[in-house]
Amino acid sequence: MKSRKRKGILARLLRLLAFRKRTAKIGLYGPPNAGKTTLANRIIHTFVDENEDMGVSTDVPHETRRAVRRGGIIIDLKSKSVQNPNPHSNPDSMLKRERAKLKLDVVDTPGLATKIDFHEFMAYGLEEEEAKRRAKEATEGVIEAIKWLDDIDGVVLVMDSTEDPYTQTNIVLIGNMEARDTPVIIAANKMDLSDAAPQRIINAFPQHSVIPVSALKGENMEKLYEEMTRRFR
Amino acid sequence: MEIKMDLISEDRINSMGSMEKLRFVLEGVKSGNIMVLEGGLTSEEQMSLIELTMTEVDEDFPGIEMSGYPSKKGFLNMRRKARLTVIGPAKIMRTMKKEKGLISAIISAF
């Protein structure tokens, strides 16, 4: 991935050869409730098995408190479910068709946070003891997500488009990936909601590729998969 | 209730080792102070601080709020040192809002 900025043909070839052999480990990162597990499940449903789930998604934050890896996923843009309806309109569709395949492991991670207050879980109707246990597990989940960064080849940073994107955890995560030269794609999720403002995310991180999607409704997913095959191979 | 704010010079910060630095910040925040670091923490240091914070979160200490100004992106600026980082206890720092060149912290303690 370090060579992704190089443009030379030789470099490209070497890169292709190097990556043929291995699978990219892609981490789904982001704040709690952004839709990481929903996105992970959608990827599995589309490219592996309609009936398999990677994890449970609910509206309670810190639902995922252990990182989960699903290996051997092949994102194949020629597969029917994600076919571009108008492939001939694009002059480099030949090139794309050749490249539009990516072998990857997806890692669904616990939501990143700088604070975890058990009272928040009680507001979702959990009993005090259970809320405290969940808070404890959530802190361990955050640590696990951070530790996983060492083993990750690329990040899909999932943000909720209805929320302020300019949070310190988002900024710190992007800063860390830049320092490691690890590619990042921002998925501006929940674009189906009426108060979604993906433009706010684009404005906040102008130097990064931001793809508005709805993981829940399956909107604009091809764009995200295309970007993934481009950036993570 | 009194709230203490510590403004720490870059020299003081630089005299510390990386773990010492994070401990110093976290201990300060855990005892209720708002810590303002001249020169700030790098992204990596901030990530390590989040990690360390998570090991200390309990019923009385829900965690931290953090904000800052990152380095201006220079030509060979690989370290990406921040220019200023503010860290405070989440319990009293309700929100920290950041716009271009302005960080507003709302502190409520009662």
Ligand SMILES: Nc1nc2c(ncn2[C@@H]2O[C@H](COP(=O)(O)OP(=O)(O)OP(=O)(O)O)[C@@H](O)[C@H]2O)c(=O)[nH]1
């Ligand atoms: N409207 C809408 N809701 C979504 C979308 N994606 C996820 N959600 C909802 O957002 C909530 C959180 O989704 P999750 O997938 O559990 O989020 P997460 O990022 O895995 O959350 P944690 O595991 O707690 O960090 C659930 O209620 C989802 O149904 C979307 O594209 N649109």
Ligand SMILES: [Mg+2]
């Ligand atoms: Mg989840």
